[in-house]
Amino acid sequence: xxxxxxxxxxAALIAASVVIANPPQASAHTPSCGDHRNTNQSFALNRRxxxxxxxxxxxxxxxxxxxERGLTKQAAQVAITASIQASSLRNSPGNTNGLFQQSKRYYxxxxxxxxxxxxxxxxDRLTRVPRWQSRSLSQAAQSVQFARSANSxxxxxxxxxxxxxxxxxxxxxxxxxxxxxxxxxxxxxQTSTQSQKSTTQRQVTKPPILKIRNTRRVSVNGIVVxxxxxxxxxxxxxxxxxDGLNLSGFGWRDPAxxxxxRKQNCGTSNYSIYRKSPSLCxxxxxxxxxxxxxxxxxxxxxNCSTRxxxxxxxxxxxxxxxxxxxxxxxxWHWSTNGR
Numbered sequence: 257x258x259x260x261x262x263x264x265x266x267a268a269l270i271a272a273s274v275v276i277a278n279p280p281q282a283s284a285h286t287p288s289c290g291d292h293r294n295t296n297q298s299f300a301l302n303r304r305x306x307x308x309x310x311x312x313x314x315x316x317x318x319x320x321x322x323x324e325r326g327l328t329k330q331a332a333q334v335a336i337t338a339s340i341q342a343s344s345l346r347n348s349p350g351n352t353n354g355l356f357q358q359s360k361r362y363y364x365x366x367x368x369x370x371x372x373x374x375x376x377x378x379x380d381r382l383t384r385v386p387r388w389q390s391r392s393l394s395q396a397a398q399s400v401q402f403a404r405s406a407n408s409x410x411x412x413x414x415x416x417x418x419x420x421x422x423x424x425x426x427x428x429x430x431x432x433x434x435x436x437x438x439x440x441x442x443x444x445x446q447t448s449t450q451s452q453k454s455t456t457q458r459q460v461t462k463p464p465i466l467k468i469r470n471t472r473r474v475s476v477n478g479i480v481v482x483x484x485x486x487x488x489x490x491x492x493x494x495x496x497x498x499d500g501l502n503l504s505g506f507g508w509r510d511p512a513x514x515x516x517x518r519k520q521n522c523g524t525s526n527y528s529i530y531r532k533s534p535s536l537c538x539x540x541x542x543x544x545x546x547x548x549x550x551x552x553x554x555x556x557x558x559n560c561s562t563r564x565x566x567x568x569x570x571x572x573x574x575x576x577x578x579x580x581x582x583x584x585x586x587x588w589h590w591s592t593n594g595r
Contacts, residue, residue, distance in 0.1 A: 307415060318375050321372060324431045328389075333420050339378075340412030341409045342401065485580075503558075508549060509547065582594060
């Protein structure tokens, strides 16, 4: 009976054109990226769309890594949508480019055979896409995958949403994918370590995200940013505090303040304020209307005056996990696109 169910599931996948036309294969990693071998059951959204246990396991791995990085449910949905289109959420033998079909030419140094490595590489690029949160799942996936059209991703959206609705808040979602030969005792030890870490982490209280009325902005521990990065900033501050580092600073800047800074750093003429190249100002200052501070997409952190500070060193190691990147000329300045 079990074999019959598996055959029916495979047939449904082929009919839905959600998975590739080959019969399901065992994962290249043992066990598959779910909790343990055979514990992930197939998942059917409807009579035409379903996932095998292996595919569910890989989807849950993606969700686990998203949570580990402090990313949102939407980020996990984008990644799952992309993986459904790219590899049918499989990392089976013969699939040389992994879950997201990441060519080594464009992803140098990434172990595409490792679902964890491939997923982190995907999230690294997703968090660099400006305002990806305001795009549809297909559009965001297309931006990361450099596809010609977002249409090829649309079939994966319903499954991505359904599977995250079902498992996103499940604390058992895995964040590790054992390689061949990994022992059950090693997995148990990793789970125990993660559990102990989680217990310690729960002792840190998250700062609230306070909405600013009639704007798109929120305040997180006194740092005002666009609401699209509020949760990421909140999680970054929590992660830093867990490591014994209290971060503070400022984010959003009023346009009038940007003009005042241009007058101060670039000159008082109309040309100096609005047209002069930022690099000719001292220090470099973005033209009014172009600064990430005005958009609420950048934070200047206090105590990050040089690269020798503990603040900078911690951010340099961890900020990318939360979608922030450094402007090389300013150790204190971190934004969604590094500018």
